[in-house]
Amino acid sequence: MTRxxxxxxxxxxxxxxxxKALADAIAACLDCAQTCTACADACLAEDAVADLRSCIxxxxxxxxxxxxxxxxxxxxxxxxxxxxxxxxxxxxxxCKACGDECASHAEMxxxxxxxxxxxxxxxxRLTDV
Amino acid sequence: MTRxxxxxxxxxxxxxxxxKALADAIAACLDCAQTCTACADACLAEDAVADLRSCIxxxxxxxxxxxxxxxxxxxxxxxxxxxxxxxxxxxxxxCKACGDECASHAEMxxxxxxxxxxxxxxxxRLTDV
Amino acid sequence: MTRxxxxxxxxxxxxxxxxKALADAIAACLDCAQTCTACADACLAEDAVADLRSCIxxxxxxxxxxxxxxxxxxxxxxxxxxxxxxxxxxxxxxCKACGDECASHAEMxxxxxxxxxxxxxxxxRLTDV
Amino acid sequence: MTRxxxxxxxxxxxxxxxxKALADAIAACLDCAQTCTACADACLAEDAVADLRSCIxxxxxxxxxxxxxxxxxxxxxxxxxxxxxxxxxxxxxxCKACGDECASHAEMxxxxxxxxxxxxxxxxRLTDV
Numbered sequence: 001m002t003r004x005x006x007x008x009x010x011x012x013x014x015x016x017x018x019x020k021a022l023a024d025a026i027a028a029c030l031d032c033a034q035t036c037t038a039c040a041d042a043c044l045a046e047d048a049v050a051d052l053r054s055c056i057x058x059x060x061x062x063x064x065x066x067x068x069x070x071x072x073x074x075x076x077x078x079x080x081x082x083x084x085x086x087x088x089x090x091x092x093x094x095c096k097a098c099g100d101e102c103a104s105h106a107e108m109x110x111x112x113x114x115x116x117x118x119x120x121x122x123x124x125r126l127t128d129v
Numbered sequence: 130m131t132r133x134x135x136x137x138x139x140x141x142x143x144x145x146x147x148x149k150a151l152a153d154a155i156a157a158c159l160d161c162a163q164t165c166t167a168c169a170d171a172c173l174a175e176d177a178v179a180d181l182r183s184c185i186x187x188x189x190x191x192x193x194x195x196x197x198x199x200x201x202x203x204x205x206x207x208x209x210x211x212x213x214x215x216x217x218x219x220x221x222x223x224c225k226a227c228g229d230e231c232a233s234h235a236e237m238x239x240x241x242x243x244x245x246x247x248x249x250x251x252x253x254r255l256t257d258v
Numbered sequence: 259m260t261r262x263x264x265x266x267x268x269x270x271x272x273x274x275x276x277x278k279a280l281a282d283a284i285a286a287c288l289d290c291a292q293t294c295t296a297c298a299d300a301c302l303a304e305d306a307v308a309d310l311r312s313c314i315x316x317x318x319x320x321x322x323x324x325x326x327x328x329x330x331x332x333x334x335x336x337x338x339x340x341x342x343x344x345x346x347x348x349x350x351x352x353c354k355a356c357g358d359e360c361a362s363h364a365e366m367x368x369x370x371x372x373x374x375x376x377x378x379x380x381x382x383r384l385t386d387v
Numbered sequence: 388m389t390r391x392x393x394x395x396x397x398x399x400x401x402x403x404x405x406x407k408a409l410a411d412a413i414a415a416c417l418d419c420a421q422t423c424t425a426c427a428d429a430c431l432a433e434d435a436v437a438d439l440r441s442c443i444x445x446x447x448x449x450x451x452x453x454x455x456x457x458x459x460x461x462x463x464x465x466x467x468x469x470x471x472x473x474x475x476x477x478x479x480x481x482c483k484a485c486g487d488e489c490a491s492h493a494e495m496x497x498x499x500x501x502x503x504x505x506x507x508x509x510x511x512r513l514t515d516v
Contacts, residue, residue, distance in 0.1 A: 044444070
């Protein structure tokens with residue numbers, strides 16, 4: 001069991017969602033945030049950095065949005081469905097755009113292949129919460 | 130001129146928006162992020178903290194979302210309209226919800242009054258970008 | 259293998275550290291950031307929220323610092339040892355303080371027990387990088 | 388009066404510092420975080436992006452650390468001097484390193500000149516809190 005799942009189990013109230021799906025989505029957000037930060041950094045180190053400008057921006061935006069989404073999903077007290085839905089939609093838009101951008105470099109750069117996989121895995125998790 | 134406006138002026142390309150409106154929106158995001166963090170902290174110090182639980186969560190979510198929005202709006206290279214639009218919508222949802230929650234405590238708590246003002250000012254700026 | 263480890267493997271250069279220790283430290287930072295955000299949220303939902311004010315602030319600070327530390331550790335291009343060292347020290351101070359605070363509530367609140375464990379595990383990982 | 392100053396005025400307790408110096412430091416952190424994010428983005432758009440790799444990483448690290456510092460300084464409830472001191476030291480290290488790096492490109496790139504100024508102004512504010 002992940003710590004995110006443990007924390008949902010110890011929450012003194014109703015988490016208001018399937019706790020397993022929620023814990024998986026939170027973990028996937030954190031994973032994707034880190035992968036995107038690392039992919040931006042790896043792109044920056046490539047000889048072909050000038051061709052990876054859009055990828056670096058997509059990575060940076062997606063990292064920020066995923067980190068915020070993980071935090072919003074982790075807060076169950078005073079839960080607001082409208083805010084949560086809008087954040088999940090922003091996260092899906094960022095993961096879609098970043099995943100597509102990274103996938104277009106996946107044959108050239110292994111870090112982009114792993115990052116595309118991370119974005120797409122998070123996308124599939126978001127539909128479960 | 131704010132530093133956000135100075136930075137947009139020195140950008141080596143087209144910022145793709147009215148630079149003044151964009152600089153004002155970025156500044157309002159930062160302002161709102163800080164005000165929300167400070168309001169959560171002030172609510173936490175109140176005797177009536179138990180009545181301010183939802184307010185604290187709205188503040189924390191709105192702070193995270195505004196900080197992310199400021200960062201996304203600050204990145205002009207490889208600009209993606211879909212990601213930007215989704216982030217602006219999440220920011221508007223957070224400011225609407227947090228502004229309404231804070232406004233409901235504004236007569237009791239001056240920090241909630243100032244925070245509601247900050248959320249609503251940002252909301253009006255977001256429609257300009 | 260975690261995705262943080264995969265990303266370090268695909269980095270086009272020398273990561274400048276033991277990659278396994280670095281990947282473990284990054285993963286522990288993300289884990290601790292999430293656990294702290296969740297612990298602040300669980301504390302906020304407790305009947306005894308007024309007794310948990312300091313804990314909520316420690317959690318919020320530790321979450322922000324751990325998330326920043328994960329990002330700084332993930333960036334290997336243009337690595338700066340002075341900045342990294344200072345960030346690791348801030349992370350250690352936050353984990354020490356938050357771990358001690360949470361440990362003092364661990365018998366009453368299971369979420370504080372899990373959070374103390376997460377802070378202390380990260381502390382032990384930080385000494386490896 | 389900035390909103391950060393207004394929020395400190397409405398805090399239901401003693402903020403434990405000179406409120407004016409604290410509000411100025413918080414505002415300078417936010418300013419520097421945004422300037423650094425914008426400088427990373429402007430560097431990324433330059434033809435000479437390959438020469439600005441270190442600058443982009445310094446900017447990204449400094450932005451994250453300044454945003455975290457603004458949040459930690461904004462939290463007065465359950466204030467912990469050890470955590471605050473360590474965070475201020477990390478912020479000073481980041482601003483020193485980023486300011487020096489940006490200053491070395493200031494004659495070539497106006498955004499780096501403005502960013503160096505922002506880092507150094509924050510450095511001078513940090514010594515007041």
